[in-house]
Each structure stands twice: as C-alpha cells, then as structure tokens.
Amino acid sequence: xxxxxxxxxxxxxxxxxxxxxxxxxxxxxxxxxxxxxxxxxxxxxxxxxxxxxxxxxxxxxxxxxxxxxxxxxxxxxxxxxxxxxxxxxxxxxxxxxxxxxxxxxxxxxxxxxxxxxxxxxxxxxxxxxxxxxxxxxxxxxxxxxxxxxxxxxxxxxxxxxxxxxxxxxx
Numbered sequence: 511x512x513x514x515x516x517x518x519x520x521x522x523x524x525x526x527x528x529x530x531x532x533x534x535x536x537x538x539x540x541x542x543x544x545x546x547x548x549x550x551x552x553x554x555x556x557x558x559x560x561x562x563x564x565x566x567x568x569x570x571x572x573x574x575x576x577x578x579x580x581x582x583x584x585x586x587x588x589x590x591x592x593x594x595x596x597x598x599x600x601x602x603x604x605x606x607x608x609x610x611x612x613x614x615x616x617x618x619x620x621x622x623x624x625x626x627x628x629x630x631x632x633x634x635x636x637x638x639x640x641x642x643x644x645x646x647x648x649x650x651x652x653x654x655x656x657x658x659x660x661x662x663x664x665x666x667x668x669x670x671x672x673x674x675x676x677x678x679x680x
Contacts, residue, residue, distance in 0.1 A: 517636055520549075524640060534601035536663030537591065542652055546644035553638020560633050567633055570624045574634065575642045577620060581613030582646025589647070591654050597663040598655050613643065 527545070535541075557563070557571065588605035591598060617639065625631055655662060 520636055520640060528602065531589070531600060531602045531606075534590075534599055536594075537598040537600040537651070537655060538663045538665050539652070540665050542648045542655075542662075546641050546648050549637045549641030550645055551641070553635040553641050556635035556637060557633065560630070563630070563633055566627075567629050570627065570629045571633065571638075574617070574620055574624065575638065578613075578617060578639055578642040579646035579649075581609070581616065582643035582648075583650045584646075585609045585613065585643070586647035586650030586654075589651055591651060591658065593658070593660045596661070598658065598660050599663070600651060617643075 523545075563571075585606055588603055588609055590601045590603055592601075593599070621634060624634070
C-alpha cells in the first residue's frame with residue numbers, strides 16, 4: 511500500500527476517534543484497548559520488516575516508544591471519566607487537546623533529533639507512534655475506570671439501556 515494512502519487511513523481513523531471522544535462516548539474495554547494494541551502490533555511488525563537496524567537504532571526507537579507512552583498517559587489523565595446511566599463514559603477536554611498538541615510537537619522534535627543522530631526515517635512507523643500514545647492513554651483511563659467501581663459500558667450500543675430509548679431521540 512502506498513505510504514501516503516496508509517498514513518491517510520491512519521489519520522482518518524484517529525480523527526474519527528478524537529471527534530467521538532470530544533463529544534463523549536460510552537467507555538468500553540474493547541474500544542479502549544483494542545485500537546492501541548492493534549496499532550502498536552502493526553508498528554512492531556513494520557519494524558520487523560525493516561532490515562539493517564543496529565542497537566543504537568533500537569535504543570532511539572525504544573526511547574521514542576517510552577516518550578510516546580508517557581505523553582499518552584499524561585493525555586489520559588486529562589480525560590473526563592464519569593458515570594452515566596450506570597456505566598462509564600469518557601470525554602476529551604480542552605486540556606486533552608492541549609496535551610495532545612504539546613506531545614505532537616515534542617514527538618516531532620524527538621523524531622528530528624533521532625534522524626539527526628542517524629536513525630533511518632523509515633524506522634519510525636506511524637502506527638507504532640500512534641499506538642503507544644493511545645496505549646499510554648488507555649492504561650491511565652483503564653486504571654481510573656477500574657478504580658471507580660462503575661462498570662464499563664457494554665460493547666454493543668444496542669444493549670445499552672439509553673440507546674434506542676425514546677427519551678434520547680430528539
């Protein structure tokens with residue numbers, strides 16, 4: 511698949527997720543953890559396809575993954591997690607977007623620094639960068655959700671009591 515098409519598809523998915531979370535959405539475990547795990551797995555697979563990486567390259571990649579996960583965790587701390595209709599909901603806040611902007615700038619700077627020190631530009635898969643960021647976010651939001659004692663939302667929106675009821679159709 512063309513690199514630009516691939517990046518465009520990933521960007522489209524990220525935009526959809528961000529818009530949904532800005533509006534607020536039920537928080538279910540599958541939606542919280544599956545996308546970051548899949549994206550991180552695809553990023554690791556893409557790295558495995560890249561031959562000729564040395565120890566120094568893996569150190570830069572590892573440092574970038576740790577930094578991305580940390581920024582994701584910071585972003586996760588800004589997400590509003592609350593109970594609604596007996597289940598958990600999440601909503602991005604203005605602080606979430608600010609942390610995302612700061613982390614994007616910092617990660618771009620880190621990428622420039624890594625490339626300046628010899629890391630091949632194609633040794634930083636976009637899926638890995640996005641995946642570890644969302645993984646850090648999911649770990650913090652998941653921990654907050656478990657600590658709340660409120661159940662996760664069901665995976666199927668049809669099984670949620672507020673969806674499909676007349677009082678929410680307007």
